[in-house]
Amino acid sequence: MKLEIMAQTRLNAYHIMWLFVFFDLPVTTKKERRQATRFRKDLLNDGFSMMQFSVYNRHCASKESAEVHMKRVKDFVPEKGQVSILTVTDKQYGNICNFWGKKSDPLPEGPKQLEMF
Amino acid sequence: MLKRTLYISNPYHLSIKNKQLVVSEKNGMPLKTAPVEDLGFIVLDHPQISFTMKLVEELNEVNVATVFCDSKHLPSSMLLPLDANHIQNEIFRAQISATEPLKKNLWKQTIEAKIKNQARLLSKLGKNSIPLKAVGRTVKSGDSDNREGFAARLYWMELLGRNFIRDRYGDPPNPFLNYGYILLRSAVARALAGSGLLATLGIHHRNRYNAFCLADDVMEPYRPYVDEIVFEMKKSWPDVFMLGKEHKAELLQLMTADVKIGETKRPLMIALSQTTASLAKCFNGEQRKIVYPEFD
Numbered sequence: 001m002k003l004e005i006m007a008q009t010r011l012n013a014y015h016i017m018w019l020f021v022f023f024d025l026p027v028t029t030k031k032e033r034r035q036a037t038r039f040r041k042d043l044l045n046d047g048f049s050m051m052q053f054s055v056y057n058r059h060c061a062s063k064e065s066a067e068v069h070m071k072r073v074k075d076f077v078p079e080k081g082q083v084s085i086l087t088v089t090d091k092q093y094g095n096i097c098n099f100w101g102k103k104s105d106p107l108p109e110g111p112k113q114l115e116m117f
Numbered sequence: 118m119l120k121r122t123l124y125i126s127n128p129y130h131l132s133i134k135n136k137q138l139v140v141s142e143k144n145g146m147p148l149k150t151a152p153v154e155d156l157g158f159i160v161l162d163h164p165q166i167s168f169t170m171k172l173v174e175e176l177n178e179v180n181v182a183t184v185f186c187d188s189k190h191l192p193s194s195m196l197l198p199l200d201a202n203h204i205q206n207e208i209f210r211a212q213i214s215a216t217e218p219l220k221k222n223l224w225k226q227t228i229e230a231k232i233k234n235q236a237r238l239l240s241k242l243g244k245n246s247i248p249l250k251a252v253g254r255t256v257k258s259g260d261s262d263n264r265e266g267f268a269a270r271l272y273w274m275e276l277l278g279r280n281f282i283r284d285r286y287g288d289p290p291n292p293f294l295n296y297g298y299i300l301l302r303s304a305v306a307r308a309l310a311g312s313g314l315l316a317t318l319g320i321h322h323r324n325r326y327n328a329f330c331l332a333d334d335v336m337e338p339y340r341p342y343v344d345e346i347v348f349e350m351k352k353s354w355p356d357v358f359m360l361g362k363e364h365k366a367e368l369l370q371l372m373t374a375d376v377k378i379g380e381t382k383r384p385l386m387i388a389l390s391q392t393t394a395s396l397a398k399c400f401n402g403e404q405r406k407i408v409y410p411e412f413d
Contacts, residue, residue: 044135047152061119061155111151114369116124116362117140 016090016110017066019058021048021073025081035078042076059111119384120157120181122372126190126362128165133172143167154179157386158304158372160365162186177201182307184300190360192299197306202313209315211400220320221259223399223407227321228260229253230338230409232268237412238341242348244275260321265337276344277351289358290351296360297343297368298336304372305332305339308389312397335392338409342374342385376410 021043025036040056046069048056060066066087077083090110098105125131125140129148132139138156140149143165153175161168161184176183177198187193202208232253239246252268273283277290284291306329309316319330327333350367357364376388383391388410395408 041135044137047137047155049137049150058152059155061121111121111155113119113373114122114124114366115149116366117127117129117149 015063017060017063018088018090018093018110019048019060019066019069019073020051020086020088021056021083022086023054023081023083025054025078025083032080036081039076039078039083043073046072061113119373120386121151121155122158122160122369123151123156124160124162124365124369125166126162128163131166131168131172133169133175136175138172138175153181156181158182158184158307158369160184160186160192160300160369162190164188180307180311182303184303191296192303195303195306197310197316201310205313208313208397208400211397211402212315212318215320215400218258219399222405223396224260224321224334225256225258226407226409227334227337228265229256230407231265231340232256234338234341234410234412235268235272235344238345239272239275241345241413242276246275249275276348289354289356290347292358292360293347293350293364293368294343296365297347297371298340300368300371301336301339301343302329302332304386304389305336305393308386308393309335309396311390312393314393314397314400335389335396339376339385339389341412342376343368343371346371346374377413378408378410 023039025039026032027036043056044050046058048058051057058069060069070085070087073083073085093110094107096107098107123138128143129140130143132141133153134150136154137150137152139147140151141147156176156179159176159181173183173196177196180198180201181196183196184192185194232249236246236249236253239249248271249268252264252271256264269283273281282288283294285295306316309331314331316329316332319327319334322330322333324330346368350364354364372386373384375382376385378388378391391408392410395404395406398404399407
């Protein structure tokens with residue numbers, strides 16, 4: 001329908017982005033473990049979800065919003081360990097290949113502007 | 118930023134975990150999570166939906182318009198935060214002590230914008246908008262001779278035909294219009310709260326039984342956006358009385374409708390905040406014009 005197309009272009013115009021955060025954090029001492037957990041919690045509180053252990057991703061409706069969340073992650077990275085942030089467009093994210101064992105599974109559907117359930 | 122809209126019409130349990138809304142079946146596994154700060158509008162439409170107090174707190178925190186529906190599936194109430202704006206007290210006082218001439222001037226601007234937008238919708242649909250445009254130029258301060266009502270008669274006649282009567286309980290497409298206007302009203306109320314305004318104290322509407330007078334005032338120029346959606350819907354569903362999920366989905370698209378203010382286009386939900394922010398400035402005496410959209 002006409003209206004749906006309108007909403008679609010609106011979202012495209014806003015450049016949907018996906019943020020990926022990869023990290024390797026040291027967990028040898030109690031303090032380090034605490035900081036690693038804190039970092040994971042901070043990511044979840046900022047709207048990220050776990051894709052794999054130490055890989056988190058987040059849907060951002062616009063480039064500006066992606067920048068906001070990138071800045072927030074920068075603010076709470078722990079003092080030790082390695083953290084990388086990657087931004088990909090929705091189009092690029094759509095080309096992802098997921099495997100569970102040898103079986104390939106389609107990408108779970110990303111959030112839409114209007115969801116009914 | 119464009120916020121997400123959720124419409125929930127199944128008996129789910131809603132809770133919060135790590136600042137994310139969790140939708141789950143009763144005593145079941147989580148079906149869906151969504152970061153609360155990404156949400157703009159939630160419609161809860163099932164008598165057995167349950168939710169936690171913590172969720173309500175988080176929704177209020179980021180000023181999500183949370184709308185509750187009654188057993189007829191019509192929106193009946195919404196959450197309104199009591200402290201959505203940090204200088205709320207100052208703006209409340211400015212609003213309460215607004216002078217009569219200021220309110221009349223604001224109402225004049227509102228009605229002018231409304232009639233202009235109605236005329237623009239008519240010309241967009243290829244209908245005759247010349248009489249309406251003329252009416253729009255003759256609005257007096259406070260709309261003392263009710264140009265609004267006169268314009269409405271011309272408008273509905275031209276838009277939906279001579280036989281159409283706009284009535285809350287009337288024939289189709291009245292049910293669509295009602296639903297659309299209620300959604301619009303809650304979106305306006307949310308934007309008002311966000312700008313630190315009191316939705317109860319109107320500039321023109323003053324019915325003692327109405328808790329959303331100011332929302333009813335501010336939504337006037339935005340009504341043609343609902344009318345356009347309904348006009349399109351009427352072609353596919355000419356005589357629907359009961360609104361189904363698909364009809365509501367169409368109407369909920371309203372929140373992302375393209376709204377043009379000045380030179381920029383933005384989703385309606387965002388444009389509303391711009392309008393209410395400018396209204397707050399009018400009350401404060403910082404500016405004299407409310408920013409209303411130009412329908413196109």
